[in-house]
Amino acid sequence: MKFTFVTLFESLVQPYFEDSILGRAVKEKLVSIDFLNPRDFSTDKHKKVDDYMVGGGAGLLMTCQPLDDTLKFLLKNKPKPHTIFLAPAGKKFTQNDVRRLAKKEHICLVCGRYEGIDERIVEKYADEIFCIGDFVMTGGELGALCISDAISRNIDGVLGNNESLEIESFEGDLLETPSFTKPSNYKGSGVVSAFLKGDHAKIRALKNNMAFLKTRFFRPDLYRKFEPPTKEKI
Numbered sequence: 001m002k003f004t005f006v007t008l009f010e011s012l013v014q015p016y017f018e019d020s021i022l023g024r025a026v027k028e029k030l031v032s033i034d035f036l037n038p039r040d041f042s043t044d045k046h047k048k049v050d051d052y053m054v055g056g057g058a059g060l061l062m063t064c065q066p067l068d069d070t071l072k073f074l075l076k077n078k079p080k081p082h083t084i085f086l087a088p089a090g091k092k093f094t095q096n097d098v099r100r101l102a103k104k105e106h107i108c109l110v111c112g113r114y115e116g117i118d119e120r121i122v123e124k125y126a127d128e129i130f131c132i133g134d135f136v137m138t139g140g141e142l143g144a145l146c147i148s149d150a151i152s153r154n155i156d157g158v159l160g161n162n163e164s165l166e167i168e169s170f171e172g173d174l175l176e177t178p179s180f181t182k183p184s185n186y187k188g189s190g191v192v193s194a195f196l197k198g199d200h201a202k203i204r205a206l207k208n209n210m211a212f213l214k215t216r217f218f219r220p221d222l223y224r225k226f227e228p229p230t231k232e233k234i
Helices: 020-027 064-074 095-101 119-125 141-153 162-167 200-218
Strands: 002-006 032-036 050-052 060-062 082-092 106-110 128-131
Touching: 002 064, 002 141, 020 141, 032 064, 064 106, 064 119, 082 119, 082 141, 095 141, 106 141, 128 141
Parallel strands: 002 032, 002 106, 082 106, 082 128
Antiparallel strands: 050 060
């Protein structure tokens, strides 16, 4: 998988791919990244990439020419990269999108700044527009990192054990069940006693019910979509 970040601030993105799981994925050539800076394509003598909005409004907007020439240059790649813009008006990014996009060969993530991007550029180049949440940030770099991280984890070989993907939140109807590690008693706080008894059928049933309760508490929007699990004797 290749990720191309169209950003004014490469230094905000690059370090995230230098350590941990993604750092290893880059070293093993499972994931590659590169950058295009619209300033490098600006025809303005001062390399400006922003201007005031037509019709008025607070703040500045990323202008057409630098981004148009940046993306025109990028789209000469074969195969054509799948181009994603991040914007509050976009579709909510979900795990279903992660699984689908992990099958792509090349994804371009366009990171806006200021008050956003001239809509004509979005309409011309966007294959998809995503929103990672109902809040506003100062730029698209963090959102692009969220998307690229989630996709990378679903590429074969990136995680040490692909089975761990199967039990995570959003992979099924429920959030991931609460988890614990050693010691079984930490400063007077213990783990669920059934987890220590080795009855795997009971442990699975208990975890399923705990996941159901966690989903009902934290994500009632998901909880309403399905029936509670069948009661089993624990």
